[in-house]
Amino acid sequence: xxxxxxxxxxxxxxxxxxLDRFRLIDxxxxxxxxxxxxxxxFALRNSCPHQRAPICAGEVGGTMIPSAPEEREYGxxxxxxxxxxxxxxxxxxxxxxxxxxxxxxxVIYPVExxxxxxxxxxxxxxxxxx
Amino acid sequence: xxxxxxxxGAKHHYPIFDAAAESRLPVVVHPTGAEGLYSGTxxxxxxxxxxxxxWHALAPQVGQSALASLVFSGALETFPDLRVVFTEYGFSxxxxxxxxxxxxxxxxxxDVPWMKMSPSDYVRRQVRFTTxxxxxxxxxxxLLGLLRLMDAEHLLLFSSDYPHYDEDNPEVVSARFPPEIxxxxxxxxxxxxxxxxxxxxx
Numbered sequence: 001x002x003x004x005x006x007x008x009x010x011x012x013x014x015x016x017x018x019l020d021r022f023r024l025i026d027x028x029x030x031x032x033x034x035x036x037x038x039x040x041x042f043a044l045r046n047s048c049p050h051q052r053a054p055i056c057a058g059e060v061g062g063t064m065i066p067s068a069p070e071e072r073e074y075g076x077x078x079x080x081x082x083x084x085x086x087x088x089x090x091x092x093x094x095x096x097x098x099x100x101x102x103x104x105x106x107v108i109y110p111v112e113x114x115x116x117x118x119x120x121x122x123x124x125x126x127x128x129x130x
Numbered sequence: 131x132x133x134x135x136x137x138x139g140a141k142h143h144y145p146i147f148d149a150a151a152e153s154r155l156p157v158v159v160h161p162t163g164a165e166g167l168y169s170g171t172x173x174x175x176x177x178x179x180x181x182x183x184x185w186h187a188l189a190p191q192v193g194q195s196a197l198a199s200l201v202f203s204g205a206l207e208t209f210p211d212l213r214v215v216f217t218e219y220g221f222s223x224x225x226x227x228x229x230x231x232x233x234x235x236x237x238x239x240x241d242v243p244w245m246k247m248s249p250s251d252y253v254r255r256q257v258r259f260t261t262x263x264x265x266x267x268x269x270x271x272x273l274l275g276l277l278r279l280m281d282a283e284h285l286l287l288f289s290s291d292y293p294h295y296d297e298d299n300p301e302v303v304s305a306r307f308p309p310e311i312x313x314x315x316x317x318x319x320x321x322x323x324x325x326x327x328x329x330x331x332x
Contacts, residue, residue: 064243069204070141072243087237100247101236 006110006121011043014116020078022046022056027122032109034120035060035092039078042092043120045107053085055106063089066099081106132165132172138196139203147209154325156213156258165192172196193219194227197257201231204244206252213323217260217289224259225279254281258323260289261315262298270306283311287320 009027011034017023022033024046031046033056048055062077080098082089089098095108110121136142138159150157166174166185172192179185193216200206200214231249239245245252259280265273280286288304291297300316307315321328 064240066246067243069208069244087240089239097236099239101239 006123008112008119009122011118011120014113014118017118020060024056025120027120030122032120034111034118037078041111041113041118043109043111044081044092048083048085048088049104049106050083050086050088053083055081055083058082058084063098132192132196134170134173137199139199139205147205147212151209151211156215156323158215158217159196160217161189161192165189190220190223194223197227198231201249201252202242206256207244207246213256215258215260215287215323218262218291220263220265221259221280221286222265222276225276228253254285258285258287258319260287261303262289262291263296264298264303273306274308277307283314284319286315287323288316
């Protein structure tokens with residue numbers, strides 16, 4: 001595969017990022033949500049792979065991790081986004097649905113923080129690309 | 131048998147599940163005939179049936195509830211060597227119930243975080259269903275797609291219910307299964323779930 005050229009798209013000033021609140025940016029027609037959590041910065045395509053819900057309207061946080069029956073253990077704090085429609089959970093670090101619940105993945109992008117600004121690295125953006 | 135307040139997957143049954151798993155014998159569940167009729171029995175959704183026809187038609191409801199309980203309670207996760215056979219609850223409902231259990235697991239996994247794989251994966255590993263009363267559509271060919279959807283080749287066991295009035299004739303019923311799965315449904319699936327050695331057909 002040819003190496004994809006990444007383009008740096010400004011998502012905002014570092015101080016603009018309220019904890020666990022997505023900021024939406026437009027990158028050549030792609031709507032991308034960027035969020036700062038206790039686990040770091042994450043960027044994802046604002047579209048759930050299940051039924052295309054605006055996933056960045058969902059909650060960010062942790063979840064109940066695999067446990068023994070009738071026990072509940074919280075984990076992955078700040079790494080999980082939960083779709084506002086059907087509640088599907090995705091790991092924002094790699095875009096995968098949690099714990100094998102689905103093979104569908106949410107599209108994620110690298111984030112760079114540079115000199116007080118937050119950037120999303122997106123593949124070569126052509127105007128109007130969806 | 132299932133009770134109003136003690137669903138099949140409840141810890142109340144764990145000593146039985148434990149002993150069954152240890153002795154490598156399947157737990158077999160079957161309607162009692164009293165469901166929905168007396169206080170304490172598993173109730174029917176929508177109220178008490180007013181006729182035996184209604185009762186008999188709706189008996190699979192209890193099996194469906196029991197299967198959902200067994201899966202989501204974590205009993206199958208707790209006892210991976212446990213095998214459970216659902217008898218006389220029908221099987222035509224299985225494909226759509228499995229779709230639905232899997233869907234709700236995807237939606238609400240955090241509610242049952244002990245589930246390490248999908249409900250249908252647990253069922254394929256540990257639960258089987260018997261044929262009688264054989265589903266009886268006007269056109270038997272309508273069964274073929276259903277059998278494929280429920281993976282009858284691996285999940286379905288022939289049963290006759292002999293000597294009840296509504297027993298199934300083995301010859302007639304067997305002929306409704308496609309030849310390529312017939313031997314499994316009639317014989318091999320039962321030998322597997324009973325953990326009996328598979329011998330060549332005499």
